[in-house]
Amino acid sequence: MSSFKLRIPASSANIGPGFDVLGIGLNMYLEIAVKFDKLVDTSADKHNVKLSYEGNGAAGVPLESERNLVTATALYVMRCNGMENFPDGTLVHVTNPIPLGRGLGSSGAAIVGGVMLGNEIAGLKLSKERMLDYCLLIERHPDNIAAAMLGGFVGSYLNQLTAEETAAKSVPLETILPKAGTADSSLERRAPPVAIGQYLKYNWNNKIRCVTIIPEFEVKTDDSRAVLPTSYQKEDIVFNLQRLAVLTTALTLAKVDHKLIYESMKDKIHQPYRALLIPGLETVLAEVTPESNPGLCGICLSGAGPTILCLATENFEEIANTVVDIFSKKNVKCLWEVLDLAYEGATVEY
Ligand SMILES: Nc1ncnc2c1ncn2[C@@H]1O[C@H](COP(=O)(O)OP(=O)(O)OP(=O)(O)O)[C@@H](O)[C@H]1O
């Protein structure tokens, strides 16, 4: 097998009202470089791969193939297609600039990368849509993975499946990503149902850039989902649906309407509840507006947080500093970066 390199963009999910629906791919890339060298002994790993990692999270990311999110995902895809181990001498080097647990789709990128890795190693030639079925068995909401895989500005929904397909989609996560000591016979070996999700790429006015303000603390997606209610008032759902309908077109118009985008990025489904976990979020959302910060056209929590996504056409540094100052009053330090959309999505280069 010859060497190859995978590049998978970071992503920002929800974009305000589009909870579990909207996502944008961002031009910050997880890279997975794969080489084969039979002279290197890879037998120390249970599945025959030598993994190395640099970048965000390097101190904590496991390097055993069954415990690392990228290789464990690849092993799941390979197992479903009759292959249990990497070929002798497989060397995988991961370079990750995406901060972990900050709402910039680090896990979505790792899962997309893992599925693509399994696809290449097992020579499956799966389409991106089919690879997303595998991704959805691990990250069970489509917004980050669809944006990372397809790139650009993407809307998704999950298809209504038959009872049998639903059962096949709902297998326990630990049978896909094994915990230490899991018996091999309990691992999932069935390929996922076909066409679990539906995806649509929208246009995007490329004058709109993404100022990401990244607080120094992590919020795990699971924790950020645990604070959400199990039922909602009809008014709050209608509030989001009305804005979602306008937002997907407002972001594509040739003439940027800052006020329209700002209003249509408001949300009542997830951000108010997540403010409990993110000191400063309520103030940021209330005080940073197109009037206070000309050039700003929308502001929201990025994914499950704590990163703030400001969409803007100018004055990027001033906007970032306004948000940084609000967080600093809560004793939270931040980094910030201006990103653009990753229009192409995940790629493989031979
Ligand atoms: N490149 C990677 N290699 C291995 N594990 C990773 C990698 N990237 C992310 N992870 C795992 O995913 C976890 C973060 O996932 P989580 O869903 O909580 O946050 P996120 O994906 O960064 O944010 P969001 O889903 O809100 O955009 C990390 O703590 C780590 O366990």
Ligand SMILES: N[C@@H](CCO)C(=O)O
């Ligand atoms: N839609 C997801 C994105 C984070 O992975 C959420 O907000 O929980």
